[in-house]
Amino acid sequence: MDVDVVVLGTGGAGLTAAITAYENGARVALFEKSDLVGGTTAWSGGQVWIPNNPHMAKLGKSDSAEEAITYLMSMSNGLIDADMAKTFVETGPEMVEFVEKQTPVSFVCVPDFPDYHPEQPGAKPGGGRTLECPTFPYGELGAWRERVTRSPYWPDSTVMVGETTLCQAVPTPLDPEERQRRVDNDERGLGLALVGRLLNGCLDRGIEPQTECRAVELVVENGMIRGVVIDGPEGRFTVQCSNVILATGGFDHDAQLVKSFLRGPLDTSVAVASNTGDGLRMAMRVGAMLGNMREAWWMPVVEVPTTSAGKQLFSAERTFPGSIMVNRTGQRFTNEAANYNAFGAAFHVQDTGSCSFANLPCWVIFNQKFYAKYGFVGGYADTMENQTTAPDWIIASDTIGGLATKLGIAEEALEATVARWNANVAQGHDPDFHRGESYFDRWWGDPDLKGQVAATLGPIEDGPYYAVEVKSGAIGTKGGPLTDTNAQVLNVDMDPIRGLYAVGNVMASPMGMTYGGGGGTLGPAMVFAYRAGRHAATRN
Numbered sequence: 001m002d003v004d005v006v007v008l009g010t011g012g013a014g015l016t017a018a019i020t021a022y023e024n025g026a027r028v029a030l031f032e033k034s035d036l037v038g039g040t041t042a043w044s045g046g047q048v049w050i051p052n053n054p055h056m057a058k059l060g061k062s063d064s065a066e067e068a069i070t071y072l073m074s075m076s077n078g079l080i081d082a083d084m085a086k087t088f089v090e091t092g093p094e095m096v097e098f099v100e101k102q103t104p105v106s107f108v109c110v111p112d113f114p115d116y117h118p119e120q121p122g123a124k125p126g127g128g129r130t131l132e133c134p135t136f137p138y139g140e141l142g143a144w145r146e147r148v149t150r151s152p153y154w155p156d157s158t159v160m161v162g163e164t165t166l167c168q169a170v171p172t173p174l175d176p177e178e179r180q181r182r183v184d185n186d187e188r189g190l191g192l193a194l195v196g197r198l199l200n201g202c203l204d205r206g207i208e209p210q211t212e213c214r215a216v217e218l219v220v221e222n223g224m225i226r227g228v229v230i231d232g233p234e235g236r237f238t239v240q241c242s243n244v245i246l247a248t249g250g251f252d253h254d255a256q257l258v259k260s261f262l263r264g265p266l267d268t269s270v271a272v273a274s275n276t277g278d279g280l281r282m283a284m285r286v287g288a289m290l291g292n293m294r295e296a297w298w299m300p301v302v303e304v305p306t307t308s309a310g311k312q313l314f315s316a317e318r319t320f321p322g323s324i325m326v327n328r329t330g331q332r333f334t335n336e337a338a339n340y341n342a343f344g345a346a347f348h349v350q351d352t353g354s355c356s357f358a359n360l361p362c363w364v365i366f367n368q369k370f371y372a373k374y375g376f377v378g379g380y381a382d383t384m385e386n387q388t389t390a391p392d393w394i395i396a397s398d399t400i401g402g403l404a405t406k407l408g409i410a411e412e413a414l415e416a417t418v419a420r421w422n423a424n425v426a427q428g429h430d431p432d433f434h435r436g437e438s439y440f441d442r443w444w445g446d447p448d449l450k451g452q453v454a455a456t457l458g459p460i461e462d463g464p465y466y467a468v469e470v471k472s473g474a475i476g477t478k479g480g481p482l483t484d485t486n487a488q489v490l491n492v493d494m495d496p497i498r499g500l501y502a503v504g505n506v507m508a509s510p511m512g513m514t515y516g517g518g519g520g521t522l523g524p525a526m527v528f529a530y531r532a533g534r535h536a537a538t539r540n
């Protein structure tokens, strides 16, 4: 096989890069390691964070590149390259217009979804930067309909983000007729909507992903890409090409890479299992400089034995009123309602005396009243009928002291923490960790109390009391080969390796340690994929 551009990986980054390269005149081949396409993108909420996007104006929401750059750079801590941030922000609207014009992708703003640090300068508390696709009829994909991976974390794929429990304790039920119409039409939402639409864009151009084809080695001569070696179902073969776009996802599922690079514990990842850092290793072998290696898109995760994945992303129940999180000393240690990525910072705090991570292990604590109202991780009102007490896998006790003993925490420590929490809640504030002060906390809290401090501050009074361990997890790693603004991989001398690109979670993320807003990973992934595809197809 002899092509101009080889794209490795079929997540949001890879599919976008393949379409863009083709539209700029390249002959494109697309390889996927797994037997199914879509990667973690297909498992995701499918939200895409694009500041100053063309859909905001239609809703009367103002934005500008300057505001977005100010916002990102205000959280840089020296890790965000200003040119990369500027390029991301300035190219975002163009990428949106390109995919909407050239493919079945169409976006709408997720209603009012606030940026994740809404009090930072340049933030948009009122939302607009977070986009998602309407549900997509999978019949359009023909034989590819059953070849897209399905998320164990979103069992109901007929919905859009605005219709899910993501930030609603009791979801607004989808009109039954509309739900039936979507089921009959095999319409899938969230990440599946994004992947289905991008995949359709590839298939329309004759770019057929070749599955069970794992890229294993780059062929480089005189500092230039000459091909890539693929392990396919019928053996190993080499594709001749002058450009390779790595879109192989993060290194979450490679224990050695995790140990070598991440700044603190990653107990569990919810990314697809095939993301084992292949692109990173290939790039390292040909001399790539690395960047942002310590970072991941952090996410608290709880183990839920009753679900198919055995674990679930953990956001709502730590934000709703009447729950707190404590470490092994029985102390609260952070604002429980903070955005999920921010938890990485709380989990990685070290206790200098004992040389251990101060806040691991940790548990979320709540009581029967909380459980009866909100359930726990997926056990929302519609599935909670007739359920009066928590299931056996949730640690329970009739007293706070009894719960503490079961967790190995000193009784009086946990009792004092709960008493202090309740006293502060009665005063309507959290002087210890400022929970409820950010607009974000009040938006993600109980939807019936949206906007009020009471949406997230509530007492833990009568028993029985419950605890579930919360793990340090991630939805993907975000370090990898360092690139220039066209996503060209740089070598250790900071010169481009000609013809080699990295996009999505395999690249050194231009976002540093931040997560700008809902869609904060897929936004940059698609923007730099768009730039890589165009550059690879048109460079001399």
Ligand SMILES: Cc1cc2nc3c(=O)[nH]c(=O)nc-3n(C[C@H](O)[C@H](O)[C@H](O)COP(=O)(O)OP(=O)(O)OC[C@H]3O[C@@H](n4cnc5c(N)ncnc54)[C@H](O)[C@@H]3O)c2cc1C
Pocket: 008, 009, 010, 011, 012, 013, 014, 031, 032, 033, 034, 037, 038, 039, 040, 041, 042, 043, 044, 045, 046, 047, 048, 049, 151, 153, 213, 214, 215, 216, 247, 248, 249, 250, 270, 271, 272, 274, 275, 276, 278, 279, 297, 313, 475, 476, 503, 504, 505, 506, 518, 519, 520, 521, 522, 523, 525
């Ligand atoms: C439940 C959940 C919800 C999420 N919601 C959102 C959201 O709403 N918005 C957002 O921005 N982010 C979200 N994320 C994170 C987001 O899904 C990822 O950050 C994003 O999908 C990464 O895209 P990618 O294209 O880089 O990688 P992926 O989508 O993971 O794709 C990488 C692909 O490369 C393939 N591959 C690996 N190695 C090779 C190889 N050697 N050869 C060929 N192919 C290879 C993999 O099999 C995989 O298919 C969510 C994640 C989860 C789990």
